């Protein structure tokens with residue numbers, strides 16, 4: 001039997017850092033990653049046969065639990081008919097129709113292969129449509145790893161403490177303005193678009209302040225800039241219509257990913273028809289993809305979306321509340337300073353006295369405490385993300401019994417951390 005350590009050793013010889021995405025490395029919490037062998041529902045098993053209750057859930061791509069039979073069947077039956085054609089298919093139309101129906105501001109949609117491609121495309125469309133160059137983003141929001149948007153990113157960029165990235169030139173970010181989250185910036189007529197996570201979930205969980213999103217809408221309208229909601233996490237996770245439906249603010253463009261692929265690689269950018277028609281082959285903004293609208297990804301996505309309705313979101317919301325209050329009590333009882341913010345079905349874990357409202361606040365989380373708690377949880381069989389700026393992703397498979405178990409183990413873990421701190 002191969003071990004986690006052995007695989008990590010081999011991985012490091014042929015893969016930088018041994019991982020295919022930096023957020024999976026244990027750099028900020030110490031130690032080395034477990035290698036997953038299989039997963040089912042709320043659980044993953046590593047190659048050594050250890051079982052973990054999983055709150056990572058592919059960083060939000062999984063909402064129905066791992067290997068949901070309906071999704072697996074859809075993928076298997078699609079695969080038997082071929083995996084990619086380079087010609088349109090009915091399922092692309094069905095998925096696009098489902099997205100247009102569910103997401104209030106989306107009239108037309110282009111399917112891509114990742115969230116990164118979705119935000120990259122949204123930016124290009126906004127610039128092409130407005131004829132302007134400048135882009136406004138918020139510190140601590142993560143929009144994938146394209147050059148123009150990596151600056152002051154959340155998620156792994158925050159975890160590694162990088163200001164942006166080497167390999168991104170000054171000219172590539174010269175037109176990107178970074179401003180603090182939860183404050184409406186004053187714009188001018190040089191701004192093509194404002195891109196925002198309507199509920200920030202890559203610097204821990206930071207909900208929008210009262211009036212923030214409405215203020216952005218009004219300020220964009222005042223200067224003729226487009227408002228882009230990056231709903232790659234929140235889309236079909238807070239509800240079918242995402243944050244925009246829940247909060248009643250309509251962006252011009254919406255980026256989707258994660259949940260809409262049922263665990264397969266996909267992304268989408270959608271919005272007002274007039275704006276979306278700037279895209280080739282109708283308009284002058286070029287964008288393309290060999291595997292876009294992939295038959296397996298659209299099959300998995302359709303299967304997943306077909307099972308997501310109000311009762312499911314109510315159920316996940318209840319689990320999220322149970323988990324938030326349980327974790328908060330477990331950590332509090334142990335005397336650890338922690339806040340477990342919740343917004344609908346999403347929750348965060350912040351080690352500090354006050355809930356953060358922006359990136360500066362989020363960076364005050366005690367990363368050492370997070371790391372200690374992470375490891376005490378992991379040895380007890382509960383997996384959360386190996387980085388203090390990620391959120392927790394309860395889903396359909398996190399039943400009340402599963403959540404109870406997480407909370408019990410979290411209580412033990414917290415007591416051990418407190419004991420070690422003395």
Ligand SMILES: *Cc1c(COP(=O)(O)O)cnc(C)c1O
Nearest residue numbers: 114115116142143144230232233
């Ligand atoms: C994950 C994420 C992305 C990037 O999606 P990928 O599929 O990883 O490229 C973009 N925006 C947000 C808000 C995300 O959470």
